[in-house]
Amino acid sequence: MKYRVIQWATGGMGKNCLRALIDHPAMELVGVYVYGRDKAGKDAGEIARRPLTGVVATREVGEILALDADVVIHAARLAPPYGAHDADLIRLLQSGKNVISINGYSHPQHWGGQRFAALEAACLRGGTTLLGAGLNPGFAAEQLAIVASGVCTAIDHVEIVESVDCTPVRNPDYVFKVLGFGAEPEAVDLNDPQWGPAAALNGMYAEVLAAMADRLGMRLERIETAHRGFPASQDLQIAAGFIARGRLGHFNWRWHGIVDGERRLTMSIHWYMERAHLDAPDPSLWRIHVRGQPVVRMSVDLEKRAGDLSPTSAEQIAVAGSVINAIPIVCAAPPGVLTRPLATPFRQELARLPQA
Numbered sequence: 001m002k003y004r005v006i007q008w009a010t011g012g013m014g015k016n017c018l019r020a021l022i023d024h025p026a027m028e029l030v031g032v033y034v035y036g037r038d039k040a041g042k043d044a045g046e047i048a049r050r051p052l053t054g055v056v057a058t059r060e061v062g063e064i065l066a067l068d069a070d071v072v073i074h075a076a077r078l079a080p081p082y083g084a085h086d087a088d089l090i091r092l093l094q095s096g097k098n099v100i101s102i103n104g105y106s107h108p109q110h111w112g113g114q115r116f117a118a119l120e121a122a123c124l125r126g127g128t129t130l131l132g133a134g135l136n137p138g139f140a141a142e143q144l145a146i147v148a149s150g151v152c153t154a155i156d157h158v159e160i161v162e163s164v165d166c167t168p169v170r171n172p173d174y175v176f177k178v179l180g181f182g183a184e185p186e187a188v189d190l191n192d193p194q195w196g197p198a199a200a201l202n203g204m205y206a207e208v209l210a211a212m213a214d215r216l217g218m219r220l221e222r223i224e225t226a227h228r229g230f231p232a233s234q235d236l237q238i239a240a241g242f243i244a245r246g247r248l249g250h251f252n253w254r255w256h257g258i259v260d261g262e263r264r265l266t267m268s269i270h271w272y273m274e275r276a277h278l279d280a281p282d283p284s285l286w287r288i289h290v291r292g293q294p295v296v297r298m299s300v301d302l303e304k305r306a307g308d309l310s311p312t313s314a315e316q317i318a319v320a321g322s323v324i325n326a327i328p329i330v331c332a333a334p335p336g337v338l339t340r341p342l343a344t345p346f347r348q349e350l351a352r353l354p355q356a
């Protein structure tokens, strides 16, 4: 049996998921949704740099809804405010397709109320399941950090520090509009939840902390932000364009989860265009620090297989891996919103055939 899969959006991440789906012996690509006019009408193989598939990309949501598919891989660009993609997801879920999104959805139960009720109702109506996947959100906090806690007899604080060099990110809309690079430091308040990048990211990482608290049996009282931005120390040429000296060239997004009145959970993300303000000379992608009894420290990096000279990054491959490995789980789950499970392991019987 093959899983019938639709790919929704084909940017840096989506295109790589599409490629992984086309290559995978257990997956059958049945549809592709794109936003760009230039991509509509193209064969999925052309978009993914693969042989023709016979599956043509469309900008018509109705055509996607009419398809018979097991699961949709949602890789649209994050848009403020967080939850802006809910309406699309609800239509997909109602139409009988499970959804895996890389834009959060780690623990939508956190919001309760209307938002969660609408997602849950769509799942129940369609007999479907919604699941978040990806690296962060998805893997570093909800899975790795929680597994690390398993040897502790007491926990005071769990912190995840992510450090990502964003200079290779190509899409200017994503880099400047969604992430906020290049803004004038005096003109923006990173801790104002209304500011675009904060409006998109705060909700997404609130769910990450909520998923962690849920897994650790902690009652999350609230989330505090302590975001910092650093001005570029020199003019910066980056793949997405240019950042003038003095404009924001490094963000340290920080969310603290308050439990019993104290900061017990922290997500700290350094997305940077220069190394001048890093807190370590060559930080790992993730440093996970469980302060408890005992203290647990983990450093995690992703690297491509030796000899892989493709332009695809290890992170893009890993996002696709996290999505592929989640497909059997989401398809087997009972209808409803699924909190990110503790593990979504690789399964040999689903493994892709070796590349020629």
Ligand SMILES: NC(=O)c1ccc[n+]([C@@H]2O[C@H](COP(=O)([O-])OP(=O)(O)OC[C@H]3O[C@@H](n4cnc5c(N)ncnc54)[C@H](OP(=O)(O)O)[C@@H]3O)[C@@H](O)[C@H]2O)c1
Residues within 6 Å of the ligand: 008, 009, 010, 011, 012, 013, 014, 015, 033, 034, 035, 036, 039, 075, 076, 077, 078, 079, 102, 103, 104, 133, 134, 135, 136, 137, 138, 171, 174, 319
């Ligand atoms: N969970 C994780 O670990 C993780 C890691 C990285 C990224 N992400 C998420 O994945 C998203 C996509 O990342 P990316 O690197 O693929 O970004 P990207 O290269 O900028 O591509 C985003 C894609 O979104 C589509 N798009 C265009 N206009 C849009 C609109 N108005 N609304 C929504 N989508 C639109 C486009 O699809 P078409 O090209 O098909 O027209 C575009 O290529 C990010 O926004 C981020 O939130 C998650």
